[in-house]
């Protein structure tokens with residue numbers, strides 16, 4: 409607990425507004441003189457008796473701006489250490505003090521809201537943040553926190569309301585987030601068979617973000633459900649053209665749509681694959697080529713791709729095909745299987761998606777990053793292009 413006291417000082421300083429211009433030494437000198445009980449409280453901290461220290465701090469009859477600042481710093485520190493119950497006790501006590509300045513009370517309310525969020529008490533946190541917005545205190549941060557709560561609770565309509573308030577307050581538009589909220593509402597409508605409701609939400613998403621790829625994707629699925637294969641193919645191909653990230657999401661539905669249309673899947677996939685490096689597209693194309701033109705043609709196709717792109721999944725399929733191909737000298741199969749084992753081992757450890765914002769790695773597409781909560785930042789990890797002589801570049 410000794411480190412708690414010393415940690416407290418930098419936390420207080422880092423918190424900006426209340427210690428920005430003050431000398432920590434002056435604070436240490438002033439506090440014990442003005443508040444003898446404070447020194448005892450700090451001693452309890454030094455003696456690793458945090459609950460005794462908190463009891464003493466909470467019993468102080470007078471909480472002026474100086475002591476309130478230290479309470480805030482202490483509460484914030486406990487929360488950061490994961491000791492949310494202690495943080496809540498401190499911040500609750502502060503909020504209940506009648507003579508606190510509006511600004512300090514607002515800060516204490518915000519901190520208490522953060523504590524409640526940390527403890528998973530989202531309803532209580534929501535009430536506090538709403539109170540702050542009503543009071544006009546720390547409105548922007550309170551609205552951000554409310555947006556996070558509503559996102560966690562998947563209350564997309566409320567997310568839209570808060571986003572509109574944030575846009576007004578900051579003057580900054582949030583088209584990506586708002587389009588995703590409409591898409592979430594569209595997916596909910598689809599789940600309850602409300603096609604008309606889903607279409608309304610998708611048109612709203614488009615109004616906010618005209619090139620919203622998620623809306624295009626959902627429109628494609630709805631077109632396929634309506635047996636409008638031509639429209640579905642057009643929409644899914646538009647999604648694929650937007651990049652490798654979205655290919656796995658729509659590829660099976662795209663192939664089904666092309667088949668329903670009675671057109672050649674290989675021709676469609678070849679055209680799409682010429683425009684980008686998506687390994688999923690190449691794997692699907694390779695499978696189709698193997699079925700229609702034979703394994704040699706599929707091997708040639710994959711070899712051409714691997715000459716340009718260093719992708720493990722395509723390499724794995726290539727080696728698998730090779731291990732099942734001709735074996736004139738009796739060794740080719742064994743060698744291919746050894747290489748296949750290595751490729752499969754490495755493939756299992758490879759992440760397929762990553763967040764461009766925080767670096768989070770995932771094996772499935774997330775519209776909202778599970779780590780940093782950003783929308784639309786999770787993208788496919790693309791294969792590196794092969795440049796020149798790969799072996800020579802290793803020297």
Ligand SMILES: [Zn+2]
Pocket residue numbers: 763764765766767768777778779780781782785
């Ligand atoms: Zn992230």
